[in-house]
Amino acid sequence: MGLNFEYLEGQTPIDEEEKLGLKVPIVSVKRELDEFEQKNIEDAMLWSLSNRWEARTVFSTEFLKKVHKQMFKQVWSWAGQYRMTNKNIGVEYWKVASEAKQLIDDAHHWYEYNVYVRLELAIRFKHRLVSIHCFPNGNGRHSRLMADIIMSHVYKQPVFTWGSRSSLPASEIRSTYIRALKQADRGEFGPLIEFAES
Numbered sequence: 001m002g003l004n005f006e007y008l009e010g011q012t013p014i015d016e017e018e019k020l021g022l023k024v025p026i027v028s029v030k031r032e033l034d035e036f037e038q039k040n041i042e043d044a045m046l047w048s049l050s051n052r053w054e055a056r057t058v059f060s061t062e063f064l065k066k067v068h069k070q071m072f073k074q075v076w077s078w079a080g081q082y083r084m085t086n087k088n089i090g091v092e093y094w095k096v097a098s099e100a101k102q103l104i105d106d107a108h109h110w111y112e113y114n115v116y117v118r119l120e121l122a123i124r125f126k127h128r129l130v131s132i133h134c135f136p137n138g139n140g141r142h143s144r145l146m147a148d149i150i151m152s153h154v155y156k157q158p159v160f161t162w163g164s165r166s167s168l169p170a171s172e173i174r175s176t177y178i179r180a181l182k183q184a185d186r187g188e189f190g191p192l193i194e195f196a197e198s
């Protein structure tokens with residue numbers, strides 16, 4: 001299709017084969033794609049606000065896929081389906097299903113036994129999820145919405161702000177986010193929690 005997008009720091013490029021799954025009218029620049037996706041994601045947020053989900057629903061692999069599908073189904077035919085190719089981030093594609101299941105099982109345990117305080121559970125879940133990288137694209141946004149759903153639906157708490165209250169330029173906010181993810185890769189979750197609340 002010859003689409004050549006530019007990506008921000010830490011974004012996963014979309015493969016040629018995955019581009020064939022585009023459902024919206026020809027998009028030539030990444031910004032147009034971002035707008036279609038943004039509209040879809042806003043609809044998904046409204047959908048999440050009009051529902052009530054309990055922990056045993058939220059912490060399931062079916063729900064993970066359902067949320068991704070709801071966020072991207074207007075734009076991509078593979079919305080809600082685990083990826084079939086390897087990416088520069090994430091586990092080998094054939095391990096996605098088992099790693100996602102393992103995360104869900106761990107999250108049940110964390111929740112049931114109050115292993116972590118609420119904020120930390122939501123952020124650890126978000127970080128493990130984006131590290132697995134379940135889908136061809138949209139993993140960052142999906143993981144952030146999942147953390148928000150954990151806060152609002154499971155714990156009845158306000159959602160995260162994800163850097164939106166910061167007065168720094170967008171590129172610096174992005175760098176702070178990526179740096180915090182890398183610190184979380186090393187088991188240090190404070191900076192990512194701080195970013196999510198900024």
Ligand SMILES: Nc1ncnc2c1ncn2[C@@H]1O[C@H](COP(=O)(O)OP(=O)(O)OP(=O)(O)O)[C@@H](O)[C@H]1O
Pocket residue numbers: 010011012013089130131135136137138139140141142178181182185
């Ligand atoms: N070193 C890293 N460790 C863990 N996660 C990372 C790392 N680098 C990037 N990421 C995550 O991968 C995401 C990019 O993946 P992908 O392109 O699938 O998501 P996206 O929703 O399209 O992007 P974005 O989150 O930028 O809106 C980043 O947002 C970030 O959350």
Ligand SMILES: [Mg+2]
Pocket residue numbers: 011012137138139
């Ligand atoms: Mg992306």
